Amino acid sequence: MFLSPAAMHIPDGFLSLPVVLVGWGLTLSLLAAALRRANAASQLPLMGVLAAFIFAAQAINFPVAAGTSGHLIGAALTAILLGPWQGMLTMTAVVTVQALVFQDGGLLALGWNLFNMAGLACFAGDLVYRRLGALQARRARAAAFLAGWVSVMVAATAASLQLAVSGTVAVGLVLPAMLGVHALIGIGEGLISAGAVAFLRGAQPTVMARPAGAPGNRRTAYLLLGLGLALLLTPLASGFPDGLERVAQRLAFDAKATALGIGLLNDYALPGVSSPALSTALAVALGAALLAGLGWLMARALARSQS
C-alpha cells in the first residue's frame, strides 16, 4: 500500500553535481512561471487539497499482472482536471512532500524529480489529452488512457537520461529497462486515469469543463519542445567526449575544490611541506577551518535575519 513507483523518484547520490544544478535551474524557472500564471493565491486550497487527493488516490490499486499492481502517479489526471500549470504546482506539492516526509526521492535530486514528474509528465499528459480528447465520451476515455501512459513514459525516459548523463548507469542499459518496467506501470496509470475521467464525465460533467484562459495546444506544444531541447542540452553541460562519468565527476570536483580554495591540495602535498602525514593533517585542518568559517558565517546570517 502506498507503494509509489519508487523507480521514478531518483534518490540522492545517483546524480552528479552538475546534473543536479542544471535540474534545479530548470525546475525553479518553470515553477516561477507556473506561480505567475496559475492564479495561485485564489486556487491555493484547491491545489493543496487535490495534492492530498493524489496521495490518497495512489493507495487505490488493482492487480495487473505478474505481481505488479496498477496505481496512480497522478500527473496526467491532475493536468487533465486542472490544466498543466496548476497541475504542475499540485504535483510539485505531491512530489516535494513525498521527498520530505517519506524520503521518496532525494533532496538534492528533487530538482530533477520535480521536473520529470511535475513538469514533463503534466505537460505531456495535457498535450496528449487536448490533442485527442474530443467531446465524445469514448474518445475522452481513450485520450485519458494515452495521456496517462505517455506521461509515465516521458518521465521515465527523462529520469533514465539524467541517470545516464550522471554516469550512474550506461544509457543502453537503463533506457530499455526503465521503459520496459514503466510501459507496464503506465498501463495501470492509463487505466485509472481513463476510469476516473469516464466516471467524472458521467457524474459531474461541469468539473471536466476547462477553466477559461487555459493555454492552448500550440503554446503547450512549443513549451514542451523547449523543455525537451533543454533536456537534450544537459549532456553538453557536463562536456561529453570520453566517459561522461569521469568528466562529470571531475567537473564537480574541481569546481568544488577551487571554490573552497583547496585546489592546491590536489596533488598530494601542500607546497613546502615534505612529510605526507603532516601535509595530510594540515590539509584536513585547512579544509575543516574553511568550512567551519562558512558554517559560522551562515549562523551569523541566520541570527541577523530575524532580529
Add this chain to the structure above:
Amino acid sequence: MHIHLADQYRPGRGWLHRLDPRVKVIVCLGFILTASLLPPGSWFSLACLFLLVLGAAWSSGLGATFALRRSLIALPFALAALTLPFTTPGERLLEWPALGLAVSRPGLIQAGSLLLRAWLAVQAATLLMGSTRFRDLLWTLESLHVPPLMVSLLGLTYRYVFLLGDEALHMLRARRARSAGSRGPGLRWQARAAGGMVGALFLRALERSQRVHAAMLSRGYDGRARLLQTPGLVPLDTLALTLAFAGYGGLIAAALVAR
C-alpha cells in the same frame, strides 16, 4: 497497513529536537552534498559520515538504529548501480568470456561508493524528519526565501494527506467488504472500478477544498500565511553549524588528499 502514511516525526527532547530547524536543514543538505562530493573509494570519509548519523541519532535519544530502519527505501535504484562493475572499463577482477562479462575494479569501487552515498543521504533526511515537526520545516523554508505561496501549498497538502488518505482507506475497505475473494470479472472491470473510486475521491476532495476555501476566507485569509513563532539562534545552534561544516571540510580534504 499504510506504512507509507506514517509520519516520521518522533517527539522528543534531545539536542537534535532542540536545534533550530534552519540549522538542521542546512546541516542535512551539507551532509548530502558532502556525501555526493566525495570521490569514489573514500571509504574512510564515508565511514565517518555514517558514524556521524549513528552518533547523532543515538545521542539525541532517537535510538542508534532510528535512521537505519528506513534506509533501504532507495533499494530499487540499487539495481541501476549494480550494472556499474560490468560497464566501467579498468582492471578486471573476474571474467566470464563465454558471457562477454567482466567485473572491473574501478567499477566495483564506483558502485560501492554510490550505494553508500545514497544510503547515507536517506539516513540524514530521515534524521531531519524524525526530529523536526513539519510546520517547523515549513517555517524554515519560508525563512530561506522559498515563495510563501509554495510553502502554504505544501502546508495544505500535508494537512490533508492524512485525512484524504483515511478516506481512501475507507473506500478500499468498502470495496473489499463487497467483493468476496480477490478475483473480479476481469482487468477492464477492475480498472473501471478503481477509476471510479479515484473519481469519487476527487469529487469529495473538490467539495472539501471549496469548504476549506470558504472557511479560510471567512477568517480573513488574504493569501498570506502568518506564522507565530520566531525562535532565535542559541549558542548550541551556532556551535552545531560550525562543527558540522568543519567536519565536512575535513572529510572532503581528507578524501582529496588520499586520492
